[in-house]
Amino acid sequence: MIRVILTDIEGTTSSISFVHEVLFPYASEHLPAFVRAHHHTTPAVAEQLAIVAQKSGVDSKDVEALIEVLQGWISEDRKEGSLKALQGMVWEQGYHSGELKGDIYPDAADYLQRWHDRGLRLFVYSSGSVKAQKLIFGHSNEGDFTPFFSGYFDTGVGGKKEAQSYRNILDELGVEPGSVLFLSDVEAELEAAEQAGMKTAWLVREGELPDTGRFVARDFAEVDALLRKR
């Protein structure tokens, strides 16, 4: 029986266009000034920049070169933890000023609340940092969803296409693998979760439905139909 829902964000609870056409451009625009203002004064920023320097081979004192590396990573959609941590800090300013509102599909908003009220435990697993996850759900077009979530995982547990990451999440949750339903729009992530023993549902919100043995859902209402059968 499913007792835990673990959900991806981009393409699952929230549109890909929001992430790529609103969040990433916002980060690209504001990250240079943010890094210039905080690289000396904010230890959390300095710590992430040191990782960027180490991963890219750029001199850690060359702030402009580090900014260039980060801009390149944003345009490549690199899932680097250091970039994700810095993006979360930049987005925080946008959410707090009201320039950004987290986008959640109405069906996702509806069923997250229903599942919570039915006693299911809800968790997030996204490449976006835990800070960024709390912001998108805490400042959303559908209200504050953070009270519905019991916890958040980012790539601190490992990459989303690696089975070991899902085993790490299961260890932290202390639950049977088969009691967890993982929701994602990326098949390789579902395969990794299945290797760890989780159940999965593939969110295919647009385009043709794939011909696959895997459970496919157009939206969270269809995921709910699956939950009621299990």
Ligand SMILES: CSCCC(=O)C(=O)COP(=O)(O)O
């Ligand atoms: C937390 S919202 C920003 C999401 C993000 O930065 C990203 O790379 C999307 O990753 P996901 O694992 O949610 O597909």
Ligand SMILES: [Mg+2]
């Ligand atoms: Mg996704």
